[in-house]
Amino acid sequence: MRSSSSTVAYLGPEGTFSHLVALRRFPKSLGLPCATITEVVHSVRSGAAAYGIVPIENSSGGTITETVDLLIEQVGQVFIREELALDVRLALLGRAGVEFGKVKAIYSHVMPLRHHRDWISANLPAARMVECSSTAEAAKKASPSSSSVALAAPGAAELYGLSVLKFPVRPEAVNVTHFFVLGSKTNENPILLRRKKTSIVAALPQTSGSLHRFLGPFARAGVNLCRIVSRPVSGQPETYVFYLEVEGDAHDSKVKKAIDGARKLSVRLEMPGSYPLKPRYHSTSRQSK
Secondary structure (H helix, E strand, C coil): CCCHHHEEEEECCCCCHHHHHHHHHCCCCEEEEECCHHHHHHHHHHCCCCEEEEEEEECCCEECHHHHHHHHHCCCCCEEEEEEEEEECCEEEECCCCCHHHCCEEEEEHHHHHHCHHHHHHHCCCCEEEEECCHHHHHHHHCCCCCEEEEECCCHHHHCCCEEEECCCCCCCCEEEEEEEEECCCCCCCCCCCCEEEEEEEECCCCCCHHHHHHHHHHHHCCCEEEEEEEECCCCCCCEEEEEEEECCCCCHHHHHHHHHHHCCCCEEEEEEEEEECCCEECCCCCCC
16 A cells, blocks of 8 residues: 555546646556545645645636635645646536437536536526536536536546537637645755746735735836735634735745735735746547537
8 A cells, every 4th residue: 555655635536637637747646536625735734645736726717716715724734836737628528419408407616617608508508507526526426317417527428437428618719727736845945947936825904005015025026926816814804815926936036025025014924835837738638529
């Protein structure tokens, strides 16, 4: 039996895009499928897994707030080690020969359902949309019924005895999902890649203009802001904490200068990680029309 030092937790079950990325990035490691992103993070923190792979953003659906909330909650305990990306096309999976007009339910994660809402209304008029924790879970739930379909990764079809019925999106459309590789330790050694990011969690004074003042040091240092998300603080109404990503390594002189300046304008500032952006993985699944 392999130890936790070679185990990679991912948002499961088997067949999710998180699983595909885990196989690409850690082909020799034992996979640990988890039911939720929270479970992935806790597997890393508890030592049950050496690394965890969680989605952070989808180009069509936006930022994954569950991941952001966990990064804020677990700051100092779980760290971002790498950012990965995968370009994918979701497929409509179901029993071979199913008539679209007779489909009663379509299962998927909330993001694909939201992104394909117009297509679903036009092509599956009798189907109700059912949200699932993952696209692979959607394929699993759709598999027993001939009147159910799923929007999921094409690879999930074989796992759950389904067929690829159609790719609902335009052939030229590229849907990119970004993932974080999480670990229980920071990146201690410099990683020789040109593209790097630094993530920041900051609590600001509850005063007018505090966010504007906080961002000033980054602008003056010429540090590009990639993402900013405000999240409410549990139990403190009308109080927010900010999650930010900036281009560059935390040890770069201008990034360090910007962070030092921003820290003086914060109630609290912590860094979940400074990490490389790896080249995007391309889907190798056969595309159907």
